[in-house]
Amino acid sequence: MPRFFIEQSPKPGEKIIISGNDYNHLKNSLRLNLGDRVILSDGTGFDFEAELSDYLDSAVELEIIKKEKSAVEAKLQVWLAQGLPKKSKLDLVVEKATEIGFSGLIPLEAERSIVKYDNRKKAKKRQRWQRVAEAAAKQAGRAIIPEIKEVMSPVQLKNLKNEFDYILLLWEDENQFSLKKFFQNYSVTQTAKILLLVGPEGGFSAAEVEQYKKELGALVITLGPRILRTETAGITALTAVLYEKGELGDLND
Known part of the structure; x- marks a missing residue:
């Protein structure tokens, strides 16, 4: 219907x-x-x-x-903090992440973000991304429209630290600690709230990674040996996290 x-x-x-x-x-x-x-x-x-x-x-x-x-919504809450990418890539991220089941988006100003928005443009972009989320939620049969936060700086993101149980930073230069190891090492409950940090084109700088580790307590993880585009990385991690907790591919729960 x-x-x-x-x-x-x-x-x-x-x-x-x-x-x-x-x-x-x-x-x-x-x-x-x-x-x-x-x-x-x-x-x-x-x-x-x-x-x-x-x-x-x-x-x-x-x-x-x-x-x-609704039996559609995931118990696990997964948010994306996405480094601002070029053009309409964030539209794609919002659309597909909504279909998959994420809870919300924090558009993030990053050191290597090429685009720079003034306050007026930030407000217009946020409204657009919220409309994309609503349309995708209708298409996917979701009962909740994911929340799109305002565009934030790293300093503003720091204020949200205590809202999440785990903060995972995806970094192409990490080669030891994988998403699989994260779930092996941590007892993630079914109702946990997880934030995935994703860099823009070019990824996060080493200085940003150290900053997020220190200020947010972020765990730096790898998604494997292949380098993913910024619009692919968050969607891939979201899918893997929801699958790991039985929120995708399982009709019994």
Whole structure:
């Protein structure tokens, strides 16, 4: 069934109104009729099956049939702190990471980031990435839209240190400590919150790596012998982490 996100959390039997872009998509693109059903998500992990009950002027009325906890969302929370890349690469990262199941993104100003945004451009980019996340969440059948944080400097990122159980820095010059060894050495719970630090084109400098190790307590890991592009590294690590904890490829949990 088509999926839409709503701000409220209604009860079965209640009726809600959808207008704006979602109304246009529902009526003109999907061409849904009265009696057809859709899935509504409140953004907190709950899904609502709803039936179209009436078309109004520039809006549609839906009746809530049932409410249930989504079985789609991962218990493990994985965030990406992505060094700002060129062009539209971050759009791709947000889209694919949302489909795979990440919790949110911190766009990160890095020493080797080529792009530099002023405050106005940062705000516009954040809005764009949030729209990409919402569209990808709908497509993937997710019940939560990943949160896109404001573009941050390393100093600002430091303030979020205590929000994460583990901070992993992906670095191409690391050749000893792998993601597999991380899971072997640490008892990562199913509900842990993990931050993956990914450098821009050219990766993190040695000075940045030492800074993040000292200030964030970051663990430096390798993803293997091959050098991955910046838009590939985070997605690859996210996939591996979720798979390791049974959040991908397992239908029994």
